[in-house]
Amino acid sequence: MKKRILVTGGAGFLGSHLCERLLNDGNDVICVDNFFTGRKENIAHLLSNPYFEMLRHDVTFSLYVEVDQIYNLACPASPVHYQFDPVQTTKTSVHGAINMLGLAKRTKARIFQASTSEVYGDPEIHPQPESYWGKVNPIGIRSCYDEGKRCAETLFFDYHRQHNVDIRIARIFNTYGPRMHPSDGRVVSNFIVQALQGQNITIYGDGSQTRSFCYVDDLIDGIVRLMNLEEGSTGPINLGNGSEFTMRELAEKVIRLTRSKSQLIFQPLPQDDPRQRRPDLGLAKEKLSWQPSIALDEGLKMTINYFEALCGSPSGLDGLLNFHRQSA
Numbered sequence: 001m002k003k004r005i006l007v008t009g010g011a012g013f014l015g016s017h018l019c020e021r022l023l024n025d026g027n028d029v030i031c032v033d034n035f036f037t038g039r040k041e042n043i044a045h046l047l048s049n050p051y052f053e054m055l056r057h058d059v060t061f062s063l064y065v066e067v068d069q070i071y072n073l074a075c076p077a078s079p080v081h082y083q084f085d086p087v088q089t090t091k092t093s094v095h096g097a098i099n100m101l102g103l104a105k106r107t108k109a110r111i112f113q114a115s116t117s118e119v120y121g122d123p124e125i126h127p128q129p130e131s132y133w134g135k136v137n138p139i140g141i142r143s144c145y146d147e148g149k150r151c152a153e154t155l156f157f158d159y160h161r162q163h164n165v166d167i168r169i170a171r172i173f174n175t176y177g178p179r180m181h182p183s184d185g186r187v188v189s190n191f192i193v194q195a196l197q198g199q200n201i202t203i204y205g206d207g208s209q210t211r212s213f214c215y216v217d218d219l220i221d222g223i224v225r226l227m228n229l230e231e232g233s234t235g236p237i238n239l240g241n242g243s244e245f246t247m248r249e250l251a252e253k254v255i256r257l258t259r260s261k262s263q264l265i266f267q268p269l270p271q272d273d274p275r276q277r278r279p280d281l282g283l284a285k286e287k288l289s290w291q292p293s294i295a296l297d298e299g300l301k302m303t304i305n306y307f308e309a310l311c312g313s314p315s316g317l318d319g320l321l322n323f324h325r326q327s328a
């Protein structure tokens, strides 16, 4: 049955893929975004669809629409962007959650929260199960994001217990793919942009720290499955990819796939950068019958194709990088 679905942060990287998927599934989609990190280009191809609607709106303010489901993704996700205005980042997570939960309560809509592996901080347990409470610095430069997301989870569970709101929480681990912003400083986009421009590839630390990388289509499938589970399936559930790679391995793959002549250069690790992070996906497999299916090489090729096409687009990769340097 066609549902009316609100996607906050719908013009961003993950949000735009989610809007596309929900439209393809036959739903009516309202996309809300303040375009802080989102781009009109991400959703331009959806604007001619009569079941797609775009609202420029900041989730820190109340929103009155009638919907059946809400996916709350609004929040800058990369450290460069969430540290640009940390107070606004916390407001987006906390006030945004309160506003969207209020809307869910009034409309009796089911509501999904895009939480993050950052709630585990610099973990002492590896891989991280959902039962782990995390090791997070409350006063560091990443805290606006980490603690904002943790507080949002608290609000979701309190609205659930106190007001019976039907909630879903996914803790999303590193995800990559087409429509990542080229200047958002995330490792996959950074490496690809540097390789395509023939610049040296910057590795922070000695390159032995590991991360797992999930391709965007796999992640969106996991999110939609969680949203459509039977009532009472609150989560939190980890979503990501269990295969772990060192930063050096990732850089070498990108150089090979782009046939770049870039060299690796090394810089000091930023403050509070986790050494290692990988999801325990047991619960996702059991509850959602889900596991990622796209291998890193395959996903990187699709992402590289996107960035190559961006180099030849009217705004161009350079234009986008410059635009972002000015606005950030």
Ligand SMILES: NC(=O)c1ccc[n+]([C@@H]2O[C@H](COP(=O)([O-])OP(=O)(O)OC[C@H]3O[C@@H](n4cnc5c(N)ncnc54)[C@H](O)[C@@H]3O)[C@@H](O)[C@H]2O)c1
Pocket (backbone or CB within 6 Å): 008, 009, 010, 011, 012, 013, 014, 015, 032, 033, 034, 035, 036, 037, 038, 039, 057, 058, 059, 060, 072, 073, 074, 075, 076, 077, 078, 092, 096, 114, 115, 116, 117, 171, 172, 173, 174, 175, 176, 181
């Ligand atoms: N991509 C990942 O690897 C990852 C990992 C963990 C969690 N997440 C979460 O998933 C969500 C989407 O992440 P993304 O990677 O697509 O990032 P993104 O920055 O591309 O998307 C975030 C979107 O939210 C919008 N936004 C920011 N503040 C807003 C506000 N106050 N009001 C309205 N819109 C606002 C931005 O303009 C952007 O379109 C975020 O909540 C992020 O924390 C992403």
